[in-house]
Amino acid sequence: MFDSIKNIFNSNDEPNLVYGEKPDIVREKSAELYEKAKQYFPGGVNSPVRAFKSVFGTPLFIEKGDGCRLWDADGNEFIDFCCSWGPLILGHNHPKIREKVIEVMQNGMSFGAPTSLETELAELIVKNNQFLEKIRFTSSGTEAVMSAIRLARGATKRDKIIKFEGCYHGHSDSLLVKAGSGLVTFGETSSAGIPKAFADDTIVVSLNDKNALKEAFSQFKDQIACVIIEPVPANNGLLLQDKDYLEYVRSICTENGALLIFDEVISGFRVGFEGAAGYYQIQPDIITYGKIIGGGLPVGAYGGSSEIMSNISPEGSVYQAGTLSGNPVAMAAGIAQLTELAKSGFYKELNNKTEEFTASIQRYAASKNYKFKVFTIGSIFWFAFTDMEKVQTSEAIDPASMDKFKSMHRELLNRGIYFGPSGYEVGFISAAHSKMDLEKAKRAIFDCLDIVFKNK
């Protein structure tokens, strides 16, 4: 058994233990489960990042989550800062969500017909969000974004879209496109299997660059259906934009008759109940949601004004549908979760807790002169191995700095702290992370920083 685990590690991966490092956690059961999974799934997983390709060791197979904690198949316990990549803002297995889901499930799991649960969740969202009038539920964030793009194209009768390098919008064809070279570029597909024709309609520009955007609009005058942006870009580091820039994106869209899509699959219900639109007080034309909206079950949504949403079938001519859209069990989880988030003071407490946690890590790193920054907004944070005061474009991230994250990730796991297995991914804090949990995590993080910077 032990031999097969060893084989999963690259021989270069074997660390020379120095003072302060801990031996690796046992991953025997996870390794066994991974071997078996590889017989059935490409790369052994159902979503690529889970394969731990950018960090050390075999992926951990999770057996259980409760509050802010996770347990893997070998019984290792972790404080979790991945939180299922964002949805679990109340932590794992929250009793109110679990109970509501079980209650609704007693009556069956899917009908393919309307239920009042869809309206209940929509009402909860729309009544507490001044940026939306109507909404449509989907089953994932990818689907929500794909539909929002179709809506923008249908409503404007234009084909081209503008996206930003460093923003992720799910895996639909039009959006798996990256920048070529030059200020304004036709995209290049970032996955095999995407026809060039899709990439030709997706224009990619850098974040935080007003000129590039202006140039794109002048080159493709009256052809741009929409600009899609993560207003809080959190899928390639945390590339926080200035409010002034986001306002510019809004105004240039308006001037050119293009729609502005805020992809709030991460930021929605995360930086506040009204997401980034509320945080920055900017009115987009279409907003997409995912992750938190489903309370851990598969839900996505897109919404906008009644007028824009009237283009959607059966009212309008833009077709979009889903066998399991508005699924009652998923709606139940969303209702239970968002009900908690709508309570007064929820975000203030969570955001304060995050601010304290990240500020004290930043202070520690600064006191030791480590080349390390913690960027944060709401309850999202990102560890960046840089000395730049701001990182606002993907080009500003030094790929070589990811080696440091890789060592850090291993040391964190060995101290019972679970981060998403990539240095480009952000961390999340949930309402279930107590001050004591955060205190414990902080100490472990200090130790890990000392090891990564070889200063123990």
Ligand SMILES: *Cc1c(COP(=O)(O)O)cnc(C)c1O
């Ligand atoms: C996660 C994410 C998506 C895709 O959502 P899935 O549910 O994974 O399909 C789209 N946009 C953003 C901003 C995301 O973070």
